[in-house]
Amino acid sequence: MNTTTTQPSGAGTGSPANEMRRGSLPNHFPAMLLASCAAVVAGILLAFSSFGFLLWGLLTAVAYVVIIATASARVEGGRKAKDRLVTAVVYGCFLVAMLPLVSVLWTVLRNGIVRFDGYFLSVSMSGVLPSMDAGGVYHAIVGTLAITGMATLISVPIGVMTAIYLVEYAEGRLKRIIIFFVDVMTGIPSIVAGLFVVALWMILFGPGETNGAAGAIALSVLMIPVVVRSSEEMLRLVPQDLREASYALGVPKWRTITRVVLPTSAGGLTTGIMLAIARVIGETAPLILTTGSSATAINWNLFDGQMMNLPVFIYSQVRMGGAVNYERAWAAALTLILVVMLLFFLARIIGRMFAPKTR
Amino acid sequence: MTTTDAPEAAPPPTGKRRIGDVAFAGLARGSGLLILLILAGVAAFLVIQAWPSLTANTANFLASTEWDPNVREEPAFGVAALAFGTVLAAAIALLLATPVAIGIALFIVFYAPRRIASVLGYLVDLLAAIPSVVYGLWGIGFLAPELVPVYQAMVRYLGWIPLFSGPASTSARTMLTAGVVLAVMILPIITAMSRDVFQQTPQGHREAALAMGATRWEMIRLAVLPFGKSGVIGGAMLGLGRALGETMAVAMILSPALIVSWDLLQSGNQTIAAHIALQYPEATGYGVSALIAAGLVLFAITLIVNMAARYVVSRGSKES
Numbered sequence: 033m034n035t036t037t038t039q040p041s042g043a044g045t046g047s048p049a050n051e052m053r054r055g056s057l058p059n060h061f062p063a064m065l066l067a068s069c070a071a072v073v074a075g076i077l078l079a080f081s082s083f084g085f086l087l088w089g090l091l092t093a094v095a096y097v098v099i100i101a102t103a104s105a106r107v108e109g110g111r112k113a114k115d116r117l118v119t120a121v122v123y124g125c126f127l128v129a130m131l132p133l134v135s136v137l138w139t140v141l142r143n144g145i146v147r148f149d150g151y152f153l154s155v156s157m158s159g160v161l162p163s164m165d166a167g168g169v170y171h172a173i174v175g176t177l178a179i180t181g182m183a184t185l186i187s188v189p190i191g192v193m194t195a196i197y198l199v200e201y202a203e204g205r206l207k208r209i210i211i212f213f214v215d216v217m218t219g220i221p222s223i224v225a226g227l228f229v230v231a232l233w234m235i236l237f238g239p240g241e242t243n244g245a246a247g248a249i250a251l252s253v254l255m256i257p258v259v260v261r262s263s264e265e266m267l268r269l270v271p272q273d274l275r276e277a278s279y280a281l282g283v284p285k286w287r288t289i290t291r292v293v294l295p296t297s298a299g300g301l302t303t304g305i306m307l308a309i310a311r312v313i314g315e316t317a318p319l320i321l322t323t324g325s326s327a328t329a330i331n332w333n334l335f336d337g338q339m340m341n342l343p344v345f346i347y348s349q350v351r352m353g354g355a356v357n358y359e360r361a362w363a364a365a366l367t368l369i370l371v372v373m374l375l376f377f378l379a380r381i382i383g384r385m386f387a388p389k390t391r
Numbered sequence: 392m393t394t395t396d397a398p399e400a401a402p403p404p405t406g407k408r409r410i411g412d413v414a415f416a417g418l419a420r421g422s423g424l425l426i427l428l429i430l431a432g433v434a435a436f437l438v439i440q441a442w443p444s445l446t447a448n449t450a451n452f453l454a455s456t457e458w459d460p461n462v463r464e465e466p467a468f469g470v471a472a473l474a475f476g477t478v479l480a481a482a483i484a485l486l487l488a489t490p491v492a493i494g495i496a497l498f499i500v501f502y503a504p505r506r507i508a509s510v511l512g513y514l515v516d517l518l519a520a521i522p523s524v525v526y527g528l529w530g531i532g533f534l535a536p537e538l539v540p541v542y543q544a545m546v547r548y549l550g551w552i553p554l555f556s557g558p559a560s561t562s563a564r565t566m567l568t569a570g571v572v573l574a575v576m577i578l579p580i581i582t583a584m585s586r587d588v589f590q591q592t593p594q595g596h597r598e599a600a601l602a603m604g605a606t607r608w609e610m611i612r613l614a615v616l617p618f619g620k621s622g623v624i625g626g627a628m629l630g631l632g633r634a635l636g637e638t639m640a641v642a643m644i645l646s647p648a649l650i651v652s653w654d655l656l657q658s659g660n661q662t663i664a665a666h667i668a669l670q671y672p673e674a675t676g677y678g679v680s681a682l683i684a685a686g687l688v689l690f691a692i693t694l695i696v697n698m699a700a701r702y703v704v705s706r707g708s709k710e711s
Contacts (some may be wrong), residue, residue, distance in 0.1 A: 115606035122502050125494025126511065129582075132575040133518050139533045140525060193422035201419055210423045212701070213430055219629070219697035220433065220690070221636020223664045227686040228433040230671075230679065231440035239679065253433065256426060286415035314522020317638035317668050325672065343524045343639075350528060350643055358532060365525045372520055 056108050062100060062116070069095040093124055137369070144366025147359045153367070157328040157340075162352045169364050171330040175244065175341035176371075178334055179323065180313050182248035183255055188305055190252075191259025198260070199267040200289055217257040225253040226318030233322075242324040244334035247341070250318035255308050262304025266297045299386020306379035310372050316343035342368045437687045444468075444680035452684065458649055458666075460681035461674060468681050470688050472649045476566070476660035477689065480641060481634035483570025483655070488578050489627045495578070496585035496623075497611060512586065519579035527643030530572040535563040535644060542567070542656045559656045564646035567655040569662075572640045577630035584626025588619035588707075621707025628700030632693050638664035663689040 073091045077083045097120050105113035152168040160167035194214070198207060229250040233241050270293050278288040294301070324338030325348045331339050342364055349361040445452060447466055455469025499512045539561065546557035596614040605613060642665035646658035667682045667689075674682055 111606055111609065115608040118608040118611075119502065122494045122498045125491045126498045126503075126515075128491055129495050129515055129518070129578055133514065133521075135533065136521055136525065136529045139529055143532070190422045190425060193419050194426055197419035197423045201416055202423065206423070210426065213427055215701050216694065216697060217426065217430055219632045219636075219693055221638070221664055221693055223636065223638045223667050224433070224437070224686050224690045224693075227667065227683050228436055231436035231683055232432070234440060234679070235436065253429060256429070260426070284409050284412050286409075286412045289415070310520060314524065316522070316524040317642075317664065320668050321671050343522060346524045346528060347639065347643065350531065361528055362532070365528050368522055369525060372522065376517075376520055 056112070057104060061103075065100055065103075066092070066096050069099065089127075093120075096120060097124075140362060140365050140369055143359070143362035144364075147363035148366050152360075152363055156330050158330070160328065162349075163354050163356055165356055167360070169342065169345055169360075169367060171328065172340045172342045172345040172364065173367070174330055174332060175323070175327075175339040176313060176343075176368075178332060179244050179247045179251065179319070179339065179341055180309060182245065182334055183251035183312060184305070184309055186248065186252040187255040187259050187308070191256045191308075192263050192301065194256075194260045195263035195267055196289060196293075198264050200285070200293070214257045214260050217253070218261070220253065221317075222250075222254055222315050223317040223321070225250045226321035228253060229318070229322050242322060242338050243336060244323055244331070244339035246322035247319045247339065248334065250322050251312045251315060254315060254318070255312045258308040258311055259305060262307065263301055266300030266304060267293060269300065270296045299382055302386075303379045303383035306375050306382070310375040310379070313375070314343055314368060314372060316347055319344050320347065342371070434690070437683055437690065440680055441684035441687050442680075444677040445684050447677060448681075456649055456651060458670075458681075460676065461678040462676045466677040466681065470663065470685050472651050473661055473663045473666050473685060474688060474692075475651045477635055477662040477664070477692070479653075479660060480566060480570050480573060480662050481631055483567065484573035484577055484634040485627060485631050487571065487574035488581055488630060489623075491574075492578050492581035492626070492630075493585055493623060495582045496589055497615075499582075499586055500589040501607065501611065501615075515579055515582050518575065523576065523637060523639040524643070526572050526576055527639045530568060530640055530644040531564070534572065535568050538563040538568055538571075546656060554653055554655050556654055557656065560646070560658045562646065562658070564644055565656055565658055566645065566660050569641045569644045570655075572644060573634045573637055576637060576640060577633045580633060581623075581626045581630040584629060584704075585619065585623045588622025589615055592618045621703055625700045625704030625707065628696055628703065632697045632700065635696060636664055636689060636693050638668050641665035642668045 070088075070092045073088055073095060074083070077088055077091070097117065100120060101113050101117045104116045108116075153173070154170055155166075155168040156171035157167040158171070194210070198210060202210065229246045232249075233246050274292050274296060275288055278292045279285075283291070319341055323341060323344065325340075325344050327338035327340040331337060346361045346364045346368065349357040349364065444460055444466060448460075448468060449465050450457060450467035450469050452469050454471050455467065456472035458468045458473075460466040460468040495515060499508050499515070503511050539559070542559040542563055542565070545555050546559045549555045550557050592615045596618065597610055600610040600614045601607075641662045645661065645665060647661035647665065647669070648659040649661055650659050652659045663685050667686055670678065671682055
């Protein structure tokens with residue numbers, strides 16, 4: 033075991049043989065050290081009566097990293113110390129990423145719950161002045177459902193059919209071109225999709241025309257590539273044997289696709305589509321340009337007049353800037369997040385229910 | 392020509408082609424072509440509608456920093472300040488997000504307990520599920536007030552660095568705040584790409600490193616990072632593309648000014664996307680057309696960044 037020939041890096045201190053004889057820190061040492069660092073730092077901060085969770089976490093992390101690195105360098109040598117240091121940093125990275133997630137969800141919940149009730153969800157802002165202590169988001173929910181629904185109706189057929197083309201039919205150059213441009217389309221900034229519809233509408237209907245359909249088309253531009261990518265992946269999971277069994281029975285290719293391939297991948301396709309909906313339902317920038325941001329009444333007609341929706345509602349309330357407006361914005365944000373989370377969990381459940389079919 | 396390697400290229404039943412087959416294949420092909428058409432349409436309509444203002448513009452569109460297109464005659468506008476702000480905000484976001492994202496990806500693939508690793512990955516993906524307008528609301532309603540004392544401390548102790556020169560904004564509605572929020576928003580995409588390539592590191596390389604007595608970090612440095620480099624770079628560039636085009640977080644947080652300024656702790660600067668969202672409702676005269684021209688610049692920048700990212704990623708996966 034203790035041959036001295038190969039050592040992967042020159043990070044060690046002392047000769048390799050020396051390194052083998054070094055001791056190692058006990059297994060539970062990091063956990064104990066972390067706990068004691070946290071306790072000591074909390075004690076010091078409380079003594080100076082300047083306790084804050086962020087400060088506490090930060091100082092604990094610094095103390096832990098310094099102590100474990102020096103302790104390990106003393107007992108285990110430089111290479112092990114570096115390893116322990118990196119381990120601490122990598123854990124820290126993950127915790128740092130969780131901070132904004134927890135913070136966003138917590139602030140939205142805490143501030144949104146103030147106004148979030150049956151009244152808020154069931155009335156519109158029609159006849160409500162911005163500073164009045166009244167009004168709700170019903171009209172925005174209606175708009176979000178209508179616009180996202182229409183965007184889904186446009187995107188799903190185009191997206192799924194393109195995926196079918198890429199998986200079942202396409203070959204050679206055209207296939208590569210379409211795959212490349214679907215990737216490019218994924219990267220279109222949402223505001224540019226909005227501007228595209230503005231430009232199109234100016235040519236078709238003249239300037240200043242805003243309605244729900246324009247928003248739906250802008251969202252479709254963003255949604256189609258997402259649907260294509262996820263559907264393509266799902267269709268590729270369908271075993272080739274199933275297709276060949278179908279061909280062997282003399283079933284034509286298009287019947288094979290509609291009767292064998294699509295039903296087999298139905299669960300995955302639905303999951304992908306719901307994730308795509310969740311992705312675009314919170315899009316704001318294109319809707320500010322296309323559906324207008326001043327509608328206050330309930331409007332079910334996609335082709336006539338401005339149409340409020342949840343993201344734009346949040347934005348326009350923030351722009352008004354009063355205390356009541358902020359309360360409304362938070363409550364609407366809570367509504368929007370609940371809708372998105374619901375879609376996410378439904379997608380997970382559907383995906384899990386249908387997933388084993390292919391294996 | 393390349394039919395042999397494609398698994399889906401199994402020969403359909405021979406004989407004469409049925410009408411259903413022809414129609415269905417046509418429909419599928421038509422959808423694919425429609426996507427190309429839509430993309431071409433995006434570029435074409437933007438150019439058509441931007442043209443009137445660009446030809447009427449009396450200032451240099453690429454070099455000027457003023458924005459005065461809302462008139463019937465002699466509009467003068469340029470995207471220099473906006474383009475600078477866009478790149479600056481995205482660069483801050485990228486610098487903050489990339490190291491953390493690599494750390495998270497390493498954590499999920501190599502450090503987290505196997506059983507909960509996928510759940511932890513799902514938590515990071517949830518960051519991508521939060522709508523941008525909610526991030527904006529969080530940024531202005533919660534984060535910015537919290538950052539005011541931090542910025543004051545930074546000015547006091549780090550003020551000698553030109554980027555952090557004071558006086559610090561009293562509302563913290565600055566470029567750095569916007570950059571922090573953008574960093575959070577692009578974290579999931581960089582993490583996801585890095586995770587994918589780290590997971591593909593050949594088992595043999597990893598075990599060889601460990602068998603030679605390497606610690607976990609040495610294994611990562613010797614086997615994983617060199618293998619995953621192109622994937623991480625590609626992921627970072629996709630994140631950059633996202634950050635360049637992100638509208639709402641910047642529009643709601645930043646207190647804008649059309650200037651070219653490196654002072655991250657003072658209000659000022661503006662990005663193309665946020666400028667479009669804020670100016671559009673008030674645009675008259677050549678205003679809308681000028682905003683479309685600005686959007687065209689943004690489209691071009693993101694297009695180049697995204698294409699470069701795809702190129703880096705695909706070249707990396709071919710090498711392995």
